[in-house]
Amino acid sequence: MCGIVGYIGNGNGVEFLIDGLNSLEYRGYDSCGIAGISDEDVRVIKTVGRIKNLEELTPEDLVFNVGIGHTRWATHGGVNVVNSHPHQSASSRFTLVHNGVIENFQELKDRFFKGHNFVSETDTEVIVQLIELFAQDGLTTKEAFLKAISKLQGSYALCLLDKEDADTLYVAKNKSPLLIGLGSECNYVGSDALAMIKYTNKFLEINDGEIVIVKANSVDIEDKEGNLVSRNPFTPNIKYGEIDKGVYDHYMIKEINEQAFAMRNIISKYFDGKNVSMDEEIINNIKDADRLYIIGCGTSYNAGLVGKNYFEKWVRIPTEVHLASEFAYNMPILSKKPMFIFLSQSGETADLRAVLTKVREINSDYKFLVLTNVDASTLSRECDYTLLLHAGVEIAVASTKAYTSQIAVLSILAYEVANRLGYKLKLDIEKELSVVTNAIESILDDAKNIKVLADKLFTERNAFYIGRGVDYYSACEAALKLKEVSYIQTEGFAGGELKHGTIALIEEDTPVVALITNTKLDLNTRGNISEVASRGANTLVITLEKLAREGDYAIPNVNEELAPIVSIVVTQLFAYYAATGRGLDVDKPRNLAKAVTVE
Ligand code: M6R
Numbered sequence: 001m002c003g004i005v006g007y008i009g010n011g012n013g014v015e016f017l018i019d020g021l022n023s024l025e026y027r028g029y030d031s032c033g034i035a036g037i038s039d040e041d042v043r044v045i046k047t048v049g050r051i052k053n054l055e056e057l058t059p060e061d062l063v064f065n066v067g068i069g070h071t072r073w074a075t076h077g078g079v080n081v082v083n084s085h086p087h088q089s090a091s092s093r094f095t096l097v098h099n100g101v102i103e104n105f106q107e108l109k110d111r112f113f114k115g116h117n118f119v120s121e122t123d124t125e126v127i128v129q130l131i132e133l134f135a136q137d138g139l140t141t142k143e144a145f146l147k148a149i150s151k152l153q154g155s156y157a158l159c160l161l162d163k164e165d166a167d168t169l170y171v172a173k174n175k176s177p178l179l180i181g182l183g184s185e186c187n188y189v190g191s192d193a194l195a196m197i198k199y200t201n202k203f204l205e206i207n208d209g210e211i212v213i214v215k216a217n218s219v220d221i222e223d224k225e226g227n228l229v230s231r232n233p234f235t236p237n238i239k240y241g242e243i244d245k246g247v248y249d250h251y252m253i254k255e256i257n258e259q260a261f262a263m264r265n266i267i268s269k270y271f272d273g274k275n276v277s278m279d280e281e282i283i284n285n286i287k288d289a290d291r292l293y294i295i296g297c298g299t300s301y302n303a304g305l306v307g308k309n310y311f312e313k314w315v316r317i318p319t320e321v322h323l324a325s326e327f328a329y330n331m332p333i334l335s336k337k338p339m340f341i342f343l344s345q346s347g348e349t350a351d352l353r354a355v356l357t358k359v360r361e362i363n364s365d366y367k368f369l370v371l372t373n374v375d376a377s378t379l380s381r382e383c384d385y386t387l388l389l390h391a392g393v394e395i396a397v398a399s400t401k402a403y404t405s406q407i408a409v410l411s412i413l414a415y416e417v418a419n420r421l422g423y424k425l426k427l428d429i430e431k432e433l434s435v436v437t438n439a440i441e442s443i444l445d446d447a448k449n450i451k452v453l454a455d456k457l458f459t460e461r462n463a464f465y466i467g468r469g470v471d472y473y474s475a476c477e478a479a480l481k482l483k484e485v486s487y488i489q490t491e492g493f494a495g496g497e498l499k500h501g502t503i504a505l506i507e508e509d510t511p512v513v514a515l516i517t518n519t520k521l522d523l524n525t526r527g528n529i530s531e532v533a534s535r536g537a538n539t540l541v542i543t544l545e546k547l548a549r550e551g552d553y554a555i556p557n558v559n560e561e562l563a564p565i566v567s568i569v570v571t572q573l574f575a576y577y578a579a580t581g582r583g584l585d586v587d588k589p590r591n592l593a594k595a596v597t598v599e
Contacts, residue, residue, distance in 0.1 A: 001073040001593045002085075002099035003027040004178070005195055006159040006169050007036075008066045009186020009216045014058065016188065017069040020195040021051045023243060026395055026587075026594035027099075027191060028073025031084035034058070035095045036067025037166045042095055046084045065216075066166050068159045068189075070097040073593045076105070077121025086161075087125045089132035093163045094141075096131070098124040099191060100155035100176040101598045108151055127152065131160065145170045146211060155350065155598065159189050171212040176597050177348050177378050180204040180212060180219055182233055187214050192348075192595075193236045193376075194243055194393065202233040205376065237375050242393045250580070251587045252396035252485070256572050257444055262391040262401045263437040263565075266408050269390050271430050276416040282385045285367045286417045289339035292319040295327055296343035297351050297596065299399040299480060300406060304343050305473035306564045307410035313561070314418040314425055324351035325599070328358050341410075342370040345394055345402035346595040347377025354599055356382055371409055373402050387413065396587045397594045398485050400572045403477060404440075404565045408433060411562060432559040439556040439566045447573055453553065454577035457511045457540060458482070462489040464505075464532075465571065467515040468496060468525050474515050474564045478571035485579035485586050495528035508536035513571070516543040517555075517563035542570050 003024025007013030017034045025032075032054050033046030043062070047053045051071065070085035077083035085097045102108075105123035109116075112133060118125050127148055134144035141162045149158075155175035162168065171178065171189055181188030181196035181203055190196045193203055204219060206212055210229065213220040221229040248254035270277060286292065292311055294304035304321040311319040320332065324342075328351065340359065342352050347370065356379075359366055368383040373391050380386040389405040415429040443450070457463070463482060465475035476492035483490040493502055495514065506512070512532045516525045526541070533539045541552040544563060548554035555566050579586040 001028050001075070001596060001598045003071045003191040003195065004097045004099050004157055004159055004189070005069040005191070006067070006171065006189030006214070007064065007186065008167070008169050008214055009183060010065065011186055013064045013067045013186070014062050016199055017064070017067050018051065018055055018058065019198060020188070020190055021054070021069050021071050023195045024191055025051050025071050026397060027597075028071050028593045029588050030072055030074050030079040031081065032069070032071040033084050033086055034067055034069040035086040035161060036064025037161065037163065038062060038064055042088070042092060042161065042163050044086055044088065044095065046081050046086070048079060048081055048084065066161060066169060068095065068097045068161050068169070075101055075598060076123045083120045083122050085124060087120060087122065087128050089128045091132060093135070094128050094131050095161040095163075096124065096128040097159050098127060099157040099597065100174070102127065102152055102156065103154035104152070127156070127158065141165060141168070141170060142211075142213065145172070149211070157191060167215055169214040171206065171214055172210070173206050174208045175350070175353060177595075178206050180206065180214060182219065186216055187219055189214060193238060197238055197243070198240045201235045203236065204231055204233050205381070234376060238393055243395060250396065250576075252398055252400065252576050255394055255396055255401045256569065256576060258392055259401045259404050259569060260437050260441045260444065262405050263408060263433060263440065265390045265392070266405060266412070267430060267433055267437075269388070270409070270412050274430065276412055276419075278387065278413065278416060279385060282369055282387065282413070283417055283420055285339050285369070285385075286315070286317070286413070287420055288337065289317065290337040291335035292317055292339050292341055294319060294321045294341045294343065295324050295352060295355055297324050297349055299403045299477060300343035300345060302473055302477035302480065303403050303406035303410070305476070306407050306470055307414070309470050309561065310411050310414035314414045314423065315421065316423070324349065324355050328354040331358065334362070338366060340366060340368045342368060342379060342383060343406050344370060344379050345373045345389070345399050347372035347374040347379040348595040348597050349379070350597050350599045352379060353382065371406055373405070395594070397589055397592045398481055398575065398586070400481075404568065407565050408436075427559055427561070432562055436558050436562050436565050439558045440569055442556050443566065443569045450570060450573045451577045453540065454574045455581060457513065457538060458486065458488055458574065458578040460488070460509055460511060462505070463511040463513070464502070465490065465492045465513050465515065466495040466498065466525065466528055468494060468521040469518050470564055471515040471517055471521070471525070471567070474568050474571070477568055478513070478515065478574070481572055481575040482578060484592060485575050485589050486582060486584065487590070488578060495525045498528055499531065503532065503535065506532050506535045506537050510537045512537040512539050514539070514541045515567050516541055516547060517567050518560055519547060522547050542567055
């Protein structure tokens with residue numbers, strides 16, 4: 001949540017600040033701003049709404065050799081210009097951008113600023129006022145920055161500008177993502193590599209608790225004790241061109257269309273000839289565990305539910321799937337030898353990081369594997385093992401290709417562990433995933449007809465997806481996708497549960513879509529569809545060709561265990577067309593952000 005950028009160098013940083021914020025807009029987009037030193041004074045430009053509004057307000061001839069910027073997802077205080085970042089100290093000497101949440105901001109205000117009026121309602125303003133307070137006591141900027149940080153509880157990524165020292169940016173982080181980009185005669189700061197990839201492919205990680213003194217020609221990282229830290233730069237596996245929309249109108253449809261490509265990529269990365277190629281330690285840890293805990297949020301949680309099936313059916317290991325935000329604070333009794341599998345497209349989700357901290361407090365020997373799409377993301381660095389999704393950058397807030405990739409990678413992992421345990425599975429996973437890839441392609445080729453169906457179906461304020469078994473999990477994901485981009489109130493239900501309450505909501509024309517990819521459950525789910533149809537519902541069944549009846553939407557036959565990877569694509573297209581048909585900003589739905597970096 002929120003994105004921050006910084007620039008210091010011999011060139012003009014304004015273009016980078018705006019470009020960087022445009023790339024980070026997916027993290028939050030209710031307001032934004034930039035600040036920099038221009039003609040020895042600090043110039044701050046802020047606005048409500050999107051970065052394009054900021055661009056319009058920014059004079060073409062503006063020059064900043066040092067500057068900072070922010071795109072906001074409001075946590076403290078309403079969406080208005082005053083609460084938007086950057087924030088300034090009372091004398092305007094210090095200017096700050098912040099991503100994160102300061103839990104003790106009220107306490108700090110009461111302790112250090114009793115009776116003073118703050119300009120904004122934000123937790124951030126207290127940090128910049130503290131820095132000024134400590135500087136007025138005679139501390140250098142670095143000392144004042146460090147002292148202010150030592151008082152903070154919570155999460156932060158900070159970039160500070162001092163009007164009296166135009167040659168330096170002060171940077172620090174705790175539990176919020178932040179990277180330094182290394183340039184020539186200049187350096188950059190950004191919440192992630194995407195923000196800077198157009199300008200550099202060399203990055204430095206920053207660890208929690210470190211501070212970084214960034215100048216045009218140097219970057220000094222200091223640990224908590226003030227020792228200089230030497231760290232090698234890294235180059236992430238992304239290219240600038242990847243973050244372009246190309247021929248597509250929106251990132252969401254581009255990413256839906258990239259799913260066949262993502263499947264092929266996964267196959268090529270995880271198979272070496274006929275053999276699965278994965279870190280032996282990961283396989284062994286799962287083999288030796290007595291229970292798996294798959295943990296995620298939103299779409300990643302839904303992918304975990306599908307993955308549970310593979311581990312329980314193929315590996316025969318008890319597997320629990322939990323929402324990270326619940327698990328951290330309502331932890332179940334853990335088994336004797338648990339293994340944790342985190343699912344996170346972004347690798348930055350704060351709720352998952354909280355789980356990591358809490359579980360490690362219980363036993364620091366427990367092992368964590370993260371399946372993530374972002375190499376060198378925070379969770380990837382903090383967990384013991386990483387399996388990359390290889391889906392390519394996902395920018396639309398609604399996750400699509402990451403979801404299908406998560407299921408595919410989980411299936412390969414479970415398949416391999418089952419093999420190592422000597423269980424003879426009756427499927428060749430590589431071959432079946434290729435069949436899945438072709439099936440996805442044929443659905444994508446049929447997008448026009450799917451749009452026609454979407455236009456007919458989603459005409460009401462609410463909608464339901466139903467399914468049984470693994471199709472119930474797909475129904476939950478299909479419902480999440482539709483509601484988050486189209487704002488149609490949608491629920492995913494276990495077919496059999498309808499008559500235990502929810503069927504009361506069925507009225508004339510209420511859309512109900514059933515997913516049926518399991519032969520054994522076909523008749524049961526059809527029974528549920530007929531119950532709602534008798535009460536006026538506008539129904540559709542999405543099913544495998546071999547089970548299809550007249551009026552159904554048939555998807556190509558694939559292995560039933562892997563069918564959730566295919567059936568969901570139809571529902572992703574439904575969500576896309578329902579949202580664009582309503583004229584909504586499908587890539588940036590209201591109130592949401594791509595990387596949820598606050599709990
Ligand atoms: O980056 P993560 O996979 O950890 O994100 C988890 C959820 O925030 C994410 O899946 C969210 O639900 C998406 N908006 C769903 O489309």
